[in-house]
Amino acid sequence: xxxxxxxxxxxxxxxxxxxxxxxxxxxxxxxxxxxxxxxxxxxxxxxxxxxxxxxxxxxxxxxxxxxxxxxxxxxxxxxxxxxxxxxxxxxxxxxxxxxxxxxxxxxxxxxxxxxxxxxxxxxxxxxxxxxxxxxxxxxxxxxxxxxxxxxxxxxxxxxxxxxxxxxxxxxxxxxxxx
Amino acid sequence: xxxxxxxxxxxxxxxxxxxxxxxxxxxxxxxxxxxxxxxxxxxxxxxxxxxxxxxxxxxxxxxxxxxxxxxxxxxxxxxxxxxxxxxxxxxxxxxxxxxxxxxxxxxxxxxxxxxxxxxxxxxxxxxxxxxxxxxxxxxxxxxxxxxxxxxxxxxxxxxxxxxxxxxxxxxxxxxxxxxxxxxxxxxx
Numbered sequence: 001x002x003x004x005x006x007x008x009x010x011x012x013x014x015x016x017x018x019x020x021x022x023x024x025x026x027x028x029x030x031x032x033x034x035x036x037x038x039x040x041x042x043x044x045x046x047x048x049x050x051x052x053x054x055x056x057x058x059x060x061x062x063x064x065x066x067x068x069x070x071x072x073x074x075x076x077x078x079x080x081x082x083x084x085x086x087x088x089x090x091x092x093x094x095x096x097x098x099x100x101x102x103x104x105x106x107x108x109x110x111x112x113x114x115x116x117x118x119x120x121x122x123x124x125x126x127x128x129x130x131x132x133x134x135x136x137x138x139x140x141x142x143x144x145x146x147x148x149x150x151x152x153x154x155x156x157x158x159x160x161x162x163x164x165x166x167x168x169x170x171x172x173x174x175x176x177x178x
Numbered sequence: 179x180x181x182x183x184x185x186x187x188x189x190x191x192x193x194x195x196x197x198x199x200x201x202x203x204x205x206x207x208x209x210x211x212x213x214x215x216x217x218x219x220x221x222x223x224x225x226x227x228x229x230x231x232x233x234x235x236x237x238x239x240x241x242x243x244x245x246x247x248x249x250x251x252x253x254x255x256x257x258x259x260x261x262x263x264x265x266x267x268x269x270x271x272x273x274x275x276x277x278x279x280x281x282x283x284x285x286x287x288x289x290x291x292x293x294x295x296x297x298x299x300x301x302x303x304x305x306x307x308x309x310x311x312x313x314x315x316x317x318x319x320x321x322x323x324x325x326x327x328x329x330x331x332x333x334x335x336x337x338x339x340x341x342x343x344x345x346x347x348x349x350x351x352x353x354x355x356x357x358x359x360x361x362x363x364x365x366x
Contacts, residue, residue: 007279018352102363130362138278138303140310155362175351
């Protein structure tokens with residue numbers, strides 16, 4: 001799960017309200033290295049009443065919280081972005097060992113770099129790394145740049161407003177997620 | 179009745195603070211039946227203090243007359259808090275900047291919400307989400323035009339909020355999403 005920071009982390013935490021992390025032997029939470037708030041939110045995802053009741057493979061349960069270089073800061077020049085994005089990708093290669101079965105992410109550039117890196121690494125190693133991308137609640141009229149970039153690579157791109165289905169192909173709508 | 183104003187935790191929304199802490203809007207707030215006004219000023223502390231000071235000055239200038247009605251509204255403020263959910267829970271009405279997080283926090287707590295769009299923000303997806311949610315009647319939206327009549331218009335919007343036909347936001351499809359994630363991961 002990639003926690004992008006600020007409102008994006010907020011949306012992911014809300015969206016994962018009923019998701020049971022304990023069904024997964026290993027949960028890796030990736031966040032930008034300068035984001036000190038997102039790691040605190042991991043507890044909200046991991047320790048929920050619902051998941052306490054539904055036990056999964058308890059024997060294997062493990063949680064990791066891993067920082068990576070932020071791919072692009074707000075307002076950062078697009079000229080320098082390839083360098084930070086590259087560094088983010090390198091950090092991700094180290095973070096995603098072993099490779100996950102699925103990466104859940106939303107809008108921030110860092111999340112996209114992590115997801116794409118995971119996907120490509122998987123392709124190289126002949127393992128399918130699934131991507132579930134959750135477009136923001138605020139995206140009513142059009143997909144974000146992140147959504148458009150990740151679209152060809154995602155297993156699922158979930159939007160929260162049905163009108164987006166008419167504008168783009170390959171999207172899925174199951175209702176509000178936050 | 180308590181009104182909570184959320185001006186945002188990261189970007190200062192000085193216009194909202196200025197409008198709320200004006201005599202005209204305070205009077206409307208009083209008329210709406212609000213007794214406590216709680217202001218999250220975030221990064222706009224200077225503006226908050228300046229407005230409070232201006233109000234105190236107005237009251238001092240009028241010591242020889244009866245205090246204006248709006249003076250009865252108890253005003254308090256704070257910058258940032260980790261317990262925003264508690265503040266929202268304690269409020270009866272919320273007036274907030276149109277940030278997604280604040281909107282969700284307020285609506286999911288079941289509070290009547292008036293969003294105020296910041297006209298100075300470059301990208302206006304805040305405008306888009308506020309308009310869309312208002313069209314569906316999940317909240318009431320106000321867009322300041324940076325004119326003198328903003329105060330009157332905001333006051334009117336706050337009073338409209340009380341009686342507006344507001345519908346609850348549909349519940350999140352959290353279980354469907356959880357199942358979908360598990361399916362992509364190959365977990366049955």
